[in-house]
Amino acid sequence: MMINEKLKDIKSILIVEDELLIARQIKIALLNHGYLCAGIAINYKAAKEILETTKVDLVLLDVKISGRKTGLDVALLLNTLYSIPFLFITSYNDANSLHKIKELSPKGYINKPINEITVLTTIDIIFDNLKDETEKFVNINIGTTTYNIQISDLLYIKSEHVYVRLYYKKRKMLIRCSLKKFIETMPKNLLIRVSRSCAVNINFIENIGTSSLEVYGENIKISPNYKINLQYLNRDL
The missing domain is CATH 2.40.50.1020 (LytTr DNA-binding domain)
Structure with a gap:
């Protein structure tokens, strides 16, 4: 019973990324850092299914994912239906993409190739800031x-x-x-x-x-x- 109560306090993070090697690298880093991984989704549909059935406290998003819909569509879904914070981790850094990303009000943006320390530190800061908004x-x-x-x-x-x-x-x-x-x-x-x-x-x-x-x-x-x-x-x- 005590273990279950403690698990409730551990933050669970969804990874939306179609490059599985990168997704698994991030997952291992999250687990080693003390977070839970809510799952890995390679497309919009898979992300939506996880959001509908699993506790998610933060979403890590790439802009380019499998399928017709992009990470921008997932971000819009998070804003309009779930109000779950998200962080973009992507190689897209052209002016048009950055403008679209800013309009969706992410908690942050990290450019690929990823640096695990940067990702984990950014996530820590996001959750620390959210504590003040409980x-x-x-x-x-x-x-x-x-x-x-x-x-x-x-x-x-x-x-x-x-x-x-x-x-x-x-x-x-x-x-x-x-x-x-x-x-x-x-x-x-x-x-x-x-x-x-x-x-x-x-x-x-x-x-x-x-x-x-x-x-x-x-x-x-x-x-x-x-x-x-x-x-x-x-x-x-």
């Missing part, structure tokens, strides 16, 4: 999938049939979950329900009117049945 992220389990929800800039959520769409400052994220269940998984009193289909992050409420409130410059309707949820909030926000 209150900004919440892991929730929906079925067999674990989602790393960044709550520091989560503005509000809306239900869409059997899904919940998360609205962030610069992006959106869709997960299969009921609104009620999602609210229950979040820190207490973080999200406040303002209608049957919408809940807002109280940290981003800028002002409250009689029939609507403003969240980060956007007006959101308040249903009469849910006005009571807002009574304790300061109307002079």
